[in-house]
Amino acid sequence: MxxxxxxxxxxxxxxxxxxxxxxxxxxxxxxxxxxxxxxxxxxxxxxxxxxxxxxxxxxxxxxxxxxxxxxxxxxxxxxxSGGGGVLVAYKNTIIATLIGTCLCVMSVGLYAYPLSRTDFRYGRFFTFFSYFSMLFNAGTVAFYLLCSQILHINNSILALFLPQSFSAYWVIIMRTFYRSNVPDAVIESARIDGAGEWRTLLQIVCPLAVPGFATVALFAAVGVWNNFFNCLLLINDRKYFNLQYTIYEILRSVQALKEMASQQGGASSNAGISLANLPSESFRMAMAVVTMGPIVLAYPFFQRYFVKGLTIGAVKG
Amino acid sequence: MTTLSNETSRVVRKRIWGAGEVKRHLAYLTMLLPGFIFLVVFAYTPLPAIIMAFKNYKLMMPPRDQWIQNPFVYSLLNSDWSGLKNFQFIFRSPDAAIFLRNTIGYNLLFMALGIVFAISVAVGINELRQRFMAKLYHTILFLPYFLSWIIITYVLYAFIAERGIVNKVMDALGLAHVSVYTMPRAWVFILPLANVWRYAGNNSIIYLATITGFDQELYEAAAIDGAGKWKQFRHITWPLLVPTIILLQILAVGRILNGDFDMFYSLPNGAGAVRNTTLTIDVYVYTALRTGQPLGLPSAAAFFQSCIGFLLVLTTNTVVRKVEPDMAMF
Incomplete structure (x- = not known):
């Protein structure tokens, strides 16, 4: 420029x-x-x-x-006091986000690469195979039954990240990103030097596609971190609740807790803070702050990557 | 010359059809494997379950000697067909009119607002003379996109709760307190507002990237001819943006019966009083699923949603292709 x-x-x-x-x-x-x-x-x-x-x-x-x-x-x-299971939820969310992000970047990065190559003969089929999943889906009920009756991943931490470990949308973005950011000549010369496809991808293409990976990683991480629906639909066991669901529950139920406290004349909670002066409103807001905190703090660092990744991947597609 | 090109083409042909080619495809295919497995499991395996929409699904235990031992699969295959009964039941209920109106209405509104705000942001950012400030603004406007609807529910709560900001302002103005969680009408404005707040920055990024890619000479020529900024927008930016807008809208049209479940479900914070203006198909499906209604009902609603969405994408795309082949998505 x-x-x-x-x-x-x-x-x-x-x-x-x-x-x-x-x-x-x-x-x-x-x-x-x-x-x-x-x-x-x-x-x-x-x-x-x-x-x-x-x-x-x-x-x-x-x-x-x-x-x-x-x-x-x-x-x-x-x-x-473990404030309503917040710490457990934090742990679950962090684990799910880490694993989910790795899986998503890996599967999307790998799936998009062959599709970006003109010499891959089955490209059309596999492009359509992933694209169709965006156009038509079986719906919430089928998803629920699949997870709970066939895969049995309900009430486990798998439910928090497995359904988000791939994304047809990011495949399209990533494919465009490879095409526009990794020159054919580079891949061609790697091939002439005797590198196999895997080696070309890992040693030559990957370093060039870092902004693309960073974009996918950021959005995948935010997607898992912010996910509410999977937990709402699939998890009943408190042990596996994630952050979003926990704070959603608290927004509704601290009120109930407080009402209970006023009726019982302030029985003491196990935290040593009597329920009557349970910091319910400020507590709720503190929950919101710790939930959005990591994202808001990490955001400026990722920002320069993802704007590049998004614009290059999206426009030419 | 000729010999050389013949030689090259032979080499190329050898490389394309030789044994190394199969091996290379094998490498490609193994790369596709993780994504492929995911798609098979999460996108294609559930598809047969849509027959549930046409069945009177009852959970049955498979007998010992059955080859299918999964109770769900067994029940799905062996439940009685009920034709369109599930659909009839849904669409005769008074809820149907409400959730159809809300889902389609809000989505159309969101699409229109999305175009207006996203393009305004993109054009504004593009025109600002101080590039550093422009980037800073864009960074800040993009931020809400990364907050979950649950967080936004909290933020909204801080505004419209009994002791919230809105009521403080009402106090200052000497007006009576309002309790927004019981005012259905207010949500017709709150939901679009929340939607714009969260998505304007994100939606603008594609438009911004498209605008910066336009040929600057067009604008220079227009300026020489005395066109002001508005005329330049009207006659250059807008026409050039139309393909991008249409492309994005084709996808949006396909999702017209879907919606941000999280948004419609969590923002009202469980307030039953505003159900009329916040109930959408997604919320209906979830509630039906959770309140133990016969599974055929939410399945039918979800099936309806998927099919109409799919048909709408195909129709819109076909129409667009007829009118302007370059603008179609596929």
């Missing part, structure tokens, strides 16, 4: 300035975007602020942009 820009003749460059937005228009666009960005950030900040607010203040004064009375009790509670 930069070299191209430098190659422009001075008159061109001058002209280019002419077609830029006027200063006023540019300013207006900036203002609109800043407003839009605030709309994205502020709601999340409110959740963070609420999680750091002392419970009584939160209940009496409601949600604010800034904690009126600072307290980390929600987090202490969360990490001390």
């Amino acid at each position: 930069t070299t191209q820009a430098k190659a422009y003749t001075p008159s061109r460059k001058k002209f280019k300035n002419m077609n830029e937005l006027s200063t006023t228009a540019n300013l207006i666009v900036h203002v609109i975007f800043i407003a839009a960005c605030l709309c994205c950030i502020v709601p999340l900040w409110i959740v963070v602020a609420a999680s750091l607010t002392e419970e009584q203040t939160l209940v009496l004064e409601g949600y604010n942009l800034w904690p009126r009375k600072f307290s980390t009790m929600a987090y202490t509670f969360l990490f001390s």
